[in-house]
Amino acid sequence: MTVHEHGRYSTGVEDLPYRSVPEAAVGRLAVYLRVLTSMIEQGVTTMSSEVLAGAAGVNSATLRKDLSYVGSYGTRGVGYDTARLVEHIERLLGLTRHHSIAVVGIGNLGHALANYPGFPDRGFPVTALFDLDEDLIGVPVGGLPVDHVDSIPAICAEREVTIGVICTPVPAAQGVCELLVAGGVRCILNFAPIVLQVPDDVEVRRVDLAVELQILSFHQVRRCNGNGVGPVVEPIDPIAVSR
Amino acid sequence: MTVHEHGRYSTGVEDLPYRSVPEAAVGRLAVYLRVLTSMIEQGVTTMSSEVLAGAAGVNSATLRKDLSYVGSYGTRGVGYDTARLVEHIERLLGLTRHHSIAVVGIGNLGHALANYPGFPDRGFPVTALFDLDEDLIGVPVGGLPVDHVDSIPAICAEREVTIGVICTPVPAAQGVCELLVAGGVRCILNFAPIVLQVPDDVEVRRVDLAVELQILSFHQVRRCNGNGVGPVVEPIDPIAVSR
DNA sequence: GCGACTTTGTTCCTGCGTTCACAAGCGGCT
DNA sequence: AGCCGCTTGTGAACGCAGGAACAAAGTCGC
Ligand SMILES: NC(=O)c1ccc[n+]([C@@H]2O[C@H](COP(=O)([O-])OP(=O)(O)OC[C@H]3O[C@@H](n4cnc5c(N)ncnc54)[C@H](O)[C@@H]3O)[C@@H](O)[C@H]2O)c1
Ligand SMILES: NC(=O)c1ccc[n+]([C@@H]2O[C@H](COP(=O)([O-])OP(=O)(O)OC[C@H]3O[C@@H](n4cnc5c(N)ncnc54)[C@H](O)[C@@H]3O)[C@@H](O)[C@H]2O)c1
Numbered sequence: 001m002t003v004h005e006h007g008r009y010s011t012g013v014e015d016l017p018y019r020s021v022p023e024a025a026v027g028r029l030a031v032y033l034r035v036l037t038s039m040i041e042q043g044v045t046t047m048s049s050e051v052l053a054g055a056a057g058v059n060s061a062t063l064r065k066d067l068s069y070v071g072s073y074g075t076r077g078v079g080y081d082t083a084r085l086v087e088h089i090e091r092l093l094g095l096t097r098h099h100s101i102a103v104v105g106i107g108n109l110g111h112a113l114a115n116y117p118g119f120p121d122r123g124f125p126v127t128a129l130f131d132l133d134e135d136l137i138g139v140p141v142g143g144l145p146v147d148h149v150d151s152i153p154a155i156c157a158e159r160e161v162t163i164g165v166i167c168t169p170v171p172a173a174q175g176v177c178e179l180l181v182a183g184g185v186r187c188i189l190n191f192a193p194i195v196l197q198v199p200d201d202v203e204v205r206r207v208d209l210a211v212e213l214q215i216l217s218f219h220q221v222r223r224c225n226g227n228g229v230g231p232v233v234e235p236i237d238p239i240a241v242s243r
Numbered sequence: 244m245t246v247h248e249h250g251r252y253s254t255g256v257e258d259l260p261y262r263s264v265p266e267a268a269v270g271r272l273a274v275y276l277r278v279l280t281s282m283i284e285q286g287v288t289t290m291s292s293e294v295l296a297g298a299a300g301v302n303s304a305t306l307r308k309d310l311s312y313v314g315s316y317g318t319r320g321v322g323y324d325t326a327r328l329v330e331h332i333e334r335l336l337g338l339t340r341h342h343s344i345a346v347v348g349i350g351n352l353g354h355a356l357a358n359y360p361g362f363p364d365r366g367f368p369v370t371a372l373f374d375l376d377e378d379l380i381g382v383p384v385g386g387l388p389v390d391h392v393d394s395i396p397a398i399c400a401e402r403e404v405t406i407g408v409i410c411t412p413v414p415a416a417q418g419v420c421e422l423l424v425a426g427g428v429r430c431i432l433n434f435a436p437i438v439l440q441v442p443d444d445v446e447v448r449r450v451d452l453a454v455e456l457q458i459l460s461f462h463q464v465r466r467c468n469g470n471g472v473g474p475v476v477e478p479i480d481p482i483a484v485s486r
Numbered sequence: 487g488c489g490a491c492t493t494t495g496t497t498c499c500t501g502c503g504t505t506c507a508c509a510a511g512c513g514g515c516t
Numbered sequence: 517a518g519c520c521g522c523t524t525g526t527g528a529a530c531g532c533a534g535g536a537a538c539a540a541a542g543t544c545g546c
Contacts (some may be wrong), residue, residue: 001259004257010283015371019255020408021461024472026457026458026461027454027458029247029451030451030454030457030458031438031454033457034436034437034451034453034454035438038393039386040436048400056438057436058288058437083401090346091460092461093459093461094461094463094464095460095462096458097457097464099456099460099463101456108358108359109355109359111351111355112352112354113452115351116351116352116402118436118452118453119452119453122453122456122457124453124456124460139330140444155311161461162460162463163456163459163460176474186463187459187460187462187463188459189452189455189459190455193361194277194281195274195278195298195299195300201466203459203466204461205455205458207455207457208273208274208277208451208453209356209361209432209450210273210277210361210365211270211273211274211277212432212448212450213342213344213362213365213382213406213432214269214276214336214338214365214450215266215270215273215365216342216406216430216431216432216446217336217337217338217342217405217406217430217446218269218335218336218453219430219446220337220342220405220429220446221336221337221432222408223429223444228423
């Protein structure tokens, strides 16, 4: 499934001056996009970097540098045209085309994802569901019938699935991953708490909620212990006392 | 406050020599922890940094540096004692104590989280559920009855909830967040796609699946377009995928 | 007991990402 | 029309994280 003819999108991606967009910036751009669309719905047509940065929870300089990666489309003295900015960020992120999603493992989490309207609404239609459980095969979930895992390669290739979402138990995850790769899927979102081994040209993002909780735990404990020195004590630095 | 020789360690948290552990390292340590516990279940008692790094998907030098933050407990020429390593990582991450979780918004996602045994299994017992929907109040989910959102502050304080998980629709998220903070919760895991505004002493981690998908989309499109320099660069040998 | 091999812990360095700061540019006001 | 103030875009500095390389240290084999 090599994408040869991109020329069809004349307003397309190929003439963007994008080089070396930092990984972190890509994630933030997606956040800006969400804030912007929300603002547009409220009728906002122009935003300054200061305001947008505040809403996105980042430094305004960082925001402006991030936006410079998509090209300079702001107006000095005024700010950014929200609609135009959305358009350009979407183009950089490759959202001008739709990306079909396949969800594998229609258990608790898989059900929630399959029913979630936020994905199709944002250009990520769920076009395939898979499970091993015979009782689930053929049952429609969110309007789409569940197929058997064995048909992953064929169906993914046929429906041009670009993103595979793994919601199976840990022992099944690696195998499912390989089936997806065999079906031509090169982007994987993995909810199973395991590090998947994949070829170099496959991109995996892992969503590990237990890790998130443990990071929160770390900060919680650290906060109570000050800088790790001495027993549990109130913060030593009297920052509250201003000079 | 002195960091005495850490050849001797008592079981307490207070004399850990942890200072300035990089944020990224904390996340990786949680991953090592998972790999290690999995290995221990398989009877592995010793691991080298090379092997552990491979399983965790990181560079071995990075791994050793990360482990140096928890103290030097490896044996040169042999590797790390898995059980002891787990013990020390858990201590650094503050997992020696349990952290009660409250889930707010018992919809699709909230149900999945409330039923997920992986949280209590890892020291994060779910001790409170909240929703606005009258039909849900009192209904047990995962063995725990749902309470009304209005009782968030009281119940969170009473049950000493340390982590609040927000699974409500976007418009409700900020309000729910404030209720949690009022109940003394200072760590929040937010699934609603919105940037929460919180006091400085509250730590928020956002899990935004749409952002994850968009990052994957970016890489997908970029891969097809080469490195952005010049027009579309085609991979000479596409993988042996049927076209 | 001793040597050689293995692996850790650490140091140095390179590269990236973030922030500061400021000149350039644009709109609005008088 | 010209000036003023506001905001962008970017160059430069700073801080930090990640990777390579190496010396110390401990074990295993003989
Ligand atoms: N539920 C949560 O809140 C939650 C939170 C964090 C992580 N996770 C992780 O997400 C994954 C799924 O969680 P869940 O709660 O939905 O589990 P679940 O048990 O409810 O669902 C798992 C589903 O996968 C299917 N399955 C099993 N083997 C399969 C295979 N080989 N191929 C395809 N499908 C297979 C099962 O039939 C079942 O429908 C797990 O790895 C879990 O650790 C879940
Ligand atoms: N379901 C998914 O797969 C998914 C994926 C990504 C993000 N999210 C986000 O997670 C959140 C929840 O998603 P969901 O699919 O579970 O939605 P849902 O509609 O199934 O559930 C939302 C729940 O929140 C409750 N609620 C509404 N207002 C409330 C309030 N003020 N206080 C407390 N509870 C309230 C509702 O009664 C309902 O039970 C949403 O913000 C959604 O965008 C969900």
